[in-house]
Each structure stands twice: as structure tokens, then as C-alpha cells.
Amino acid sequence: MTTRRRTTRSTKTSSTTRKRSTTSRRRTPTMGATLGTALGALVVSLFTSMSWPMRIALVIGVLVVGLGYLVWSKRAEIAAEAEAQAAPSSPSTGQEATPTGQEPTSTGQEPTP
Numbered sequence: 001m002t003t004r005r006r007t008t009r010s011t012k013t014s015s016t017t018r019k020r021s022t023t024s025r026r027r028t029p030t031m032g033a034t035l036g037t038a039l040g041a042l043v044v045s046l047f048t049s050m051s052w053p054m055r056i057a058l059v060i061g062v063l064v065v066g067l068g069y070l071v072w073s074k075r076a077e078i079a080a081e082a083e084a085q086a087a088p089s090s091p092s093t094g095q096e097a098t099p100t101g102q103e104p105t106s107t108g109q110e111p112t113p
Contacts, residue, residue, distance in 0.1 A: 047055060071078070 047058070050058070
């Protein structure tokens, strides 16, 4: 009787070459990154020690502040859009619309009946 020879498949890891990018990366972290990491660790430690109602209130507060900032930063665009929508659509001749059955006058005044 012939026994099957058990073989194990060898997996070779091929070395991959990385392309070098044209932009260079800082080797040492900046002060802002360090402070951001420290602040993040502090927030996480405070967040985990809070009760659930306090966590929910904090998340809602952060969302309100974030949305408020977005509205405040885009307030000029919002006002321009609201003004454009509120302006009545007038004919392209530049004259105001007149009630039905009346002819516009050259002086812009309403005709007397």
C-alpha cells in the first residue's frame, strides 16, 4: 500500500518595495500634535468617568456648538441665499408687475380710473 506523502505548502513572503513620495513627512511630532494627544487623553478619561446622562448632555452640547459654528461661519452665504429666494420674480423688462387688465404707465404710477 502506498501512503500519500504529506506536503506542506511553503508560503514565501515577497518583499514589497515602497514608492517614495515627493512630499516629506516630519519625523518629530509638532507641539500641536502633542497637545492634541494630551487633550484627547484627558477628554477620554473624563468621558469614561461620567454618568450616562452627563455623557449624552456633553455629546449634545458638542453637536450644538459645532452646528452653531458652521452656521456662524456660513452666515453670509445663508443670508445671500435667503435674500435671493425672498426677492419677487419680476419680468426681465425691469418694470413691476401690474394688476390684470391695467396698462403700465411710462411714469411708473398707477392709472387713475
